[in-house]
Amino acid sequence: xxxxxxxxxxRTWMAKLEFHLTRVESIVAIAxxxxxxxxxxxxxxxxxxxxxxxxxxxxxxxxxxxxVSFLGAVLAVRDRHIKIDAxxxxxxxxxxxxxxxxxxxxxxxxxxxxxxxxxRFWREEWLYAPAAERWITMLAVIIPLSFFLxxxxxxxxxxxxxxxxxxx
Amino acid sequence: xxxxxxxxxxxxxxxxxxLFVVLGAGSLIAxxxxxxxxxVLIVEMMRLASSPNLMAIPLFTLAGVALSRxxxxxxxxxxxxxxxxxxxxxLAIVAIVSCxxxxxxxxxxxxxxxxxxxxxxxxxxGENYSKKFSLGLLxxxxxxxxxxxxxxxxxLYGIVAGVSIEQLFVAGIVPxxxxxxxxxxxxxxxxxxxxxxxxxxxxxxxxTTTRQGVWDLLLxxxxxxxxxxxxVTATEAxxxxxxxxxxxxxxxxxxxxSAAQLREIxxxxxxxxxxxxxILGVALGLTNLLIDAQVPMKILALMERDxxxxxxxxxxxxxxxxxxxxxxxxxxxxxxxxxxxxxxxQRFGVDPVHLGIVFLANLEIGYLTxxxxxxxxxxxxxxxxxxxxxxxxxxxxxxxxxxxxxLITYLPGLSLWWKKI
Numbered sequence: 001x002x003x004x005x006x007x008x009x010x011r012t013w014m015a016k017l018e019f020h021l022t023r024v025e026s027i028v029a030i031a032x033x034x035x036x037x038x039x040x041x042x043x044x045x046x047x048x049x050x051x052x053x054x055x056x057x058x059x060x061x062x063x064x065x066x067x068v069s070f071l072g073a074v075l076a077v078r079d080r081h082i083k084i085d086a087x088x089x090x091x092x093x094x095x096x097x098x099x100x101x102x103x104x105x106x107x108x109x110x111x112x113x114x115x116x117x118x119x120r121f122w123r124e125e126w127l128y129a130p131a132a133e134r135w136i137t138m139l140a141v142i143i144p145l146s147f148f149l150x151x152x153x154x155x156x157x158x159x160x161x162x163x164x165x166x167x168x
Numbered sequence: 169x170x171x172x173x174x175x176x177x178x179x180x181x182x183x184x185x186x187l188f189v190v191l192g193a194g195s196l197i198a199x200x201x202x203x204x205x206x207x208v209l210i211v212e213m214m215r216l217a218s219s220p221n222l223m224a225i226p227l228f229t230l231a232g233v234a235l236s237r238x239x240x241x242x243x244x245x246x247x248x249x250x251x252x253x254x255x256x257x258x259l260a261i262v263a264i265v266s267c268x269x270x271x272x273x274x275x276x277x278x279x280x281x282x283x284x285x286x287x288x289x290x291x292x293x294g295e296n297y298s299k300k301f302s303l304g305l306l307x308x309x310x311x312x313x314x315x316x317x318x319x320x321x322x323x324l325y326g327i328v329a330g331v332s333i334e335q336l337f338v339a340g341i342v343p344x345x346x347x348x349x350x351x352x353x354x355x356x357x358x359x360x361x362x363x364x365x366x367x368x369x370x371x372x373x374x375x376t377t378t379r380q381g382v383w384d385l386l387l388x389x390x391x392x393x394x395x396x397x398x399x400v401t402a403t404e405a406x407x408x409x410x411x412x413x414x415x416x417x418x419x420x421x422x423x424x425x426s427a428a429q430l431r432e433i434x435x436x437x438x439x440x441x442x443x444x445x446x447i448l449g450v451a452l453g454l455t456n457l458l459i460d461a462q463v464p465m466k467i468l469a470l471m472e473r474d475x476x477x478x479x480x481x482x483x484x485x486x487x488x489x490x491x492x493x494x495x496x497x498x499x500x501x502x503x504x505x506x507x508x509x510x511x512x513x514q515r516f517g518v519d520p521v522h523l524g525i526v527f528l529a530n531l532e533i534g535y536l537t538x539x540x541x542x543x544x545x546x547x548x549x550x551x552x553x554x555x556x557x558x559x560x561x562x563x564x565x566x567x568x569x570x571x572x573x574x575l576i577t578y579l580p581g582l583s584l585w586w587k588k589i
Contacts, residue, residue, distance in 0.1 A: 029438040030431060033226060040407040062217045068226050072442020081186035081443050084496055088184035099183055107189040114192055117206035143213060
């Protein structure tokens with residue numbers, strides 16, 4: 001059996017960087033979801049069988065949802081985001097591929113500005129957080145981090161270029 | 169200036185920019201126009217971390233993905249076929265009930281048509297149902313279970329509107345069953361007219377298929393029972409559902425055995441949830457800015473001039489939401505539109521739970537209407553048929569759904585019966 005041919009665009013350093021980033025992000029996101037399920041189950045068990053609760057689990061659960069969701073949003077960059085492409089769906093495939101680069105650039109710029117706002121907000125929170133609550137602020141780092149990753153992924157997609165013809 | 173910005177944003181959205189980016193750009197522009205630091209948007213986004221019900225979304229999604237990858241659609245189909253297949257219009261009823269169940273626990277993301285449509289279409293046409301009827305039935309069945317627990321659309325509405333998810337789950341049951349009954353009656357009439365032969369009932373087949381499918385059936389029954397009885401909260405029900413679905417597929421049915429399959433399920437869940445919740449996060453900032461700018465109040469002031477009764481308001485609401493359903497997908501519509509119409513509905517005395525059911529029913533119909541009715545596109549992809557011919561095939565079903573919409577809008581008791589118990 002012959003190996004499937006690798007498209008030249010997938011051999012560039014940008015494509016490799018995107019691949020490795022996606023791999024790390026998916027590992028962290030999956031681990032977050034497994035932990036969320038395990039923790040919520042343990043809480044139900046502790047509450048019903050031992051009439052007690054796991055300290056800090058409630059806060060950790062809520063932030064785990066943010067980690068899972070925002071990393072999921074990063075992983076959805078390659079054509080899994082919800083769109084209202086009421087006009088674009090009627091375009092021929094070649095036109096839609098031509099639109100991809102400007103869309104990725106626009107998305108990268110918007111996410112970049114949101115990253116800048118999120119990073120400043122998080123820094124302020126970190127500086128003024130009481131020592132006992134620093135761990136919660138640390139968990140909230142996912143917001144600026146995910147906007148940074150979204151900016152990077154959209155920028156990489158912009159540089160790598162449109163998907164191969166016929167791929168959706 | 170505001171109008172130009174809005175038109176630009178609508179244009180980029182129509183060209184295919186991800187919705188969360190469009191909302192993010194809109195929020196940044198609105199914050200700039202109000203002279204506010206864009207960090208206010210992040211403050212609102214952080215509110216996601218204080219919503220205890222939010223946890224239910226990834227966990228119910230995990231349950232749905234695990235069941236659909238583990239073969240639940242086939243098991244349910246076999247069981248309902250043995251249970252209802254002998255009735256007049258039996259196979260069409262099987263399609264309706266199976267699709268409704270599958271949509272409810274697969275999160276109403278449109279996968280029903282892809283998962284069940286391909287299985288059901290050859291069976292329906294093989295039993296003499298016309299191509300047009302079969303395509304119309306399967307295209308419209310793709311969103312039927314939207315009002316049944318644990319539908320993600322209900323969860324999201326509850327979170328955005330601040331309404332009890334338990335009450336919404338209960339409120340959706342009767343309207344959902346009424347729609348299934350109306351479609352089943354229509355299918356029985358069509359089947360009698362075209363002379364589809366009835367099949368004999370087989371107890372052996374029912375017992376065999378029930379042994380396989382009963383575990384899947386227990387999930388929605390358990391959720392409703394647990395919530396109605398007050399034994400579990402929505403979040404606990406979601407946790408138990410996810411654990412149950414994984415146990416079912418890995419230990420009982422053993423359809424998911426490799427680590428790679430489990431990894432795929434978790435990854436699919438993460439991406440589905442991510443694409444949904446980032447919209448919610450970004451929209452929280454935008455809707456807060458719109459509320460600060462008193463946009464709902466201004467709309468209310470405009471409406472109060474011409475609208476004087478609850479019935480009149482509900483009629484306008486239906487027309488508006490049907491138009492929204494034609495243009496936006498259900499999750500985006502919930503996140504963007506609900507905060508704007510909720511104060512208006514409360515002003516006209518509409519119960520927020522009833523509003524939720526009416527809202528979701530309108531958008532369920534929107535799945536079938538061009539230009540962005542997702543069911544039309546998925547069915548077009550699945551059955552290799554043009555969107556317009558699918559729309560024509562779905563028209564009788566669409567008309568039935570419009571009658572149903574009128575019923576549940578103007579008879580609030582169908583959604584709120586439990587309040588009188």
